[in-house]
Amino acid sequence: MRKILCLSTSNYDPIPTRKQNVMNRMTDARVLYVDPPVTFLAPLKDPDAKERLRAYRLGGSQKREHLAVHASPPVLPFYNRMRALNRRNQKKLAAYLKDILAENDFGDDFYLWCYSPSSADLIDPLAGLLGVDPQTLWQRTVYDCVDKHSAYPGLIDPKVVDEMEKDLARRAGTVFTTAQGLYDRLSTMNPNTHLIPNGVDYDLFSSVADGIPDPQRPLTFGFVGMLQECIDYDCLRAVSRAFPEGRVVLVGKPLPGVDLSWIRDHPNVEHRGLVPQEQLPRIMTDFHVCLNVFAHNDLSMDVSPLKFYEYLATGKPVVSTPVPHQVREYGDCIYLAEASEEFVTQCRNAAAEGPEDPRKKERMRRAKNCSWEERLRGIRNVLGWNEE
Numbered sequence: 483m484r485k486i487l488c489l490s491t492s493n494y495d496p497i498p499t500r501k502q503n504v505m506n507r508m509t510d511a512r513v514l515y516v517d518p519p520v521t522f523l524a525p526l527k528d529p530d531a532k533e534r535l536r537a538y539r540l541g542g543s544q545k546r547e548h549l550a551v552h553a554s555p556p557v558l559p560f561y562n563r564m565r566a567l568n569r570r571n572q573k574k575l576a577a578y579l580k581d582i583l584a585e586n587d588f589g590d591d592f593y594l595w596c597y598s599p600s601s602a603d604l605i606d607p608l609a610g611l612l613g614v615d616p617q618t619l620w621q622r623t624v625y626d627c628v629d630k631h632s633a634y635p636g637l638i639d640p641k642v643v644d645e646m647e648k649d650l651a652r653r654a655g656t657v658f659t660t661a662q663g664l665y666d667r668l669s670t671m672n673p674n675t676h677l678i679p680n681g682v683d684y685d686l687f688s689s690v691a692d693g694i695p696d697p698q699r700p701l702t703f704g705f706v707g708m709l710q711e712c713i714d715y716d717c718l719r720a721v722s723r724a725f726p727e728g729r730v731v732l733v734g735k736p737l738p739g740v741d742l743s744w745i746r747d748h749p750n751v752e753h754r755g756l757v758p759q760e761q762l763p764r765i766m767t768d769f770h771v772c773l774n775v776f777a778h779n780d781l782s783m784d785v786s787p788l789k790f791y792e793y794l795a796t797g798k799p800v801v802s803t804p805v806p807h808q809v810r811e812y813g814d815c816i817y818l819a820e821a822s823e824e825f826v827t828q829c830r831n832a833a834a835e836g837p838e839d840p841r842k843k844e845r846m847r848r849a850k851n852c853s854w855e856e857r858l859r860g861i862r863n864v865l866g867w868n869e870e
Contacts, residue, residue: 483510483511483512484508484510484511484512484593484867485511485512485513485514485588485589485591485592485593486505486508486511486512486513486514486592486593486595487514487516487579487583487588487592487593487594487595488501488505488513488514488515488516488595489516489518489594489595489596489597489598489601489604490515490516490517490518490597491518491597491598491628492518492597493517493518493534494515494517494544494551495551496756496758497708497735497756497759498759499628499788500626500628500660500680500681500786500788501515501597501626502515503681503683503854504626504854504857504858504861505549505595506549507854507855507858508548508858509547509548511548512548512549512586512588513548513549513550514549514550514552514582514583514586514588515549515550515551515552516551516552516553516554516579516582517534517551517552517553517554518554518598519554519555519556519557519571519575520534520554520556520557521556521557521558521559521561522556522557522558522559523559524559527738528738534553550586552582554575554578555574555575555578557571557574557575558570558571559637560637561600562600562636562637562638562639562642562643563637563638563639563642564639564642565603565642565645565646568600568603568642568646569603571600571603572600572601572603572604572607573607575604576604576607576608576610576611577611579604579608580608580611580612583612590612590613590614590619591622592622593622593623593624594608594619594622594623594624595623595624595626596623596624596625596626596650596654597625597626597627597628598631599631599643599644599646599647599650600646601623601625601650602646602647602649602650602653603646605619605620605623605653620653620654620655621655622655623650623653623654623655623656624654624655624656624657624658624865625650625651625654625656625657625658626657626658627647627651627657627658627659627660627664627668628659628660628680628785628786629660629664629781629784629785630663630664630780630781630783630784631643631647632644632647633779633780633781633784634781635711635739647668648671651668651671651672651675652671652672654672655674656674656676656864656865657669657671657672657674657675657676658675658676658677658678658861658864659675659676659677659678660677660678660679660680660784660785660786661677661679661783661784661785661786661806661807661808662677662784662807662808663783663784663807664677664784665677676860676864678857678860678861678864679786679808679852679857680786680787680788680791680852680857681788681791681852681853681854681855681856681857682788682791682792682794682795682849682852682853682854683759683792683795683853683854684795684849684850684852684853684854684855686759686760686762686763686795687762687763687766687792687795687796687849688795688796688797688846688849688850689763690763690766690767690795690796690797690798691795691796691797691842691846693763693767694767695767695768695769695770696768699729699768700727700728700729700750701725701727701728701729701770701833702728702729702730702731702768702769702770702771703721703725703728703729703730703731703769703770703771703772703773703801703829704730704731704733704765704766704768704769704771704772704773705718705730705731705732705733705734705772705773705774705775705789706733706734706762706765706766706772706789706792706793707733707734707787707788707789708734708735708736708737709732709734709735709736709737709740709742710736710737710740711737711739711740711781712776712777712779712781712782712785713775713776713777714775714776714777714803715744715775716822717773717775717803717819717822717825718730718732718751718773718775719744719748719822720822720823720825720826721773721825721826721829722748722750722751723748724826724829724830725750725829726750727750728750729750729751729752730748730750730751730752730773731751731752731754731765731768731769732745732751732752732753732754733754733755733757733762733765734754734755734756734757735755735756762792763796766796766798769796769798770798770799770833771798771799771800771801771829771832771833772789772793772796772798772799772800772801773800773801773802773829774787774789774790774793774800774801774802774803774809775802775803775825776803776805776806777803777805778803778805782805782806783805783806783807784806784807785806786806786808787806790802790809791849791852793845794812794815794816794845794846794848794849794852795845795846795849795850797842797843797845797846798842798845799816799817799832799833799835799841799842800812800816800817800832800845801816801817801819801825801828801829801832802816802817802818802819803818803819803820803825804818804819804820812845812848814841814844815841815844815845815848816841816845817829817831817832
């Protein structure tokens, strides 16, 4: 049976991202899913980090059918600024991985599935501890690039992050990217680079399509997703002001450093916080219009937002900024707007769309083609796993 060691950049719980959706569907493999580490300083600014440190100290793992989840050991901070610190952290992680590989009887013939450029400094030490040829492990390494990592804010040096990513991409056996900009950059480093955007749990979100918003509720504009710095909050505020009798519903958790205090001045904006995915269809049934709002910056240009595909699957009208670039190919069935004033105009147009508008069926058709099952088919084709 195939074996996959997945070094994720997202905790398995509670928010399903690309990592969980891909690994959950690798049902013909045994998967060790390793949550990302936290630094010793992280609990000072992120309360959730305390729980992650506690999970590691408690040891053990969560078992989910073909998949087991392990917490990572804590690491030294500033590793995205000083490569020497990253090398030290990765040696520590390699020793930990050696133990859980042995504990799970994985041997040395597994695929290493990476999401972070920092893994560039892990493969050689891990190969050494396992007593295998480093080149063999590199050939079995998959780098699944979902973001432009050097564009993230925080305690990083973009040059250091880019250099680590270059080393990882060049030597990995296979590279996947989720956006055209990521593909254009990494394909120059590795000819075995492939564009596989994010996908959608089509069956879950298409269940909203036949639902009718509660007639007692006001016109509702909904946003679902992480509230991070690359979101265009000016557009959200503009919609709130333009539709004072309506509602703007934000479903998602703000990342550390994101200021939502402006909501106090907008009484028709409702922040629902983090909601389990299985509850989203019920909430989204009452959306009249779905909002995809990204600001123009280096990070947002190359994201592949899961929310966008989820919106399409509901069949509901979608108003979007032209960022990220990949949404533009859906311009025939969504409403695109460059700036706040135009965004408001398109929200009016979207809200007036009738239930029999042919764009609804087209949105759902396109979403079905972007299902996670279709995405996995593409990934497995590249790896030659569909031929077995």
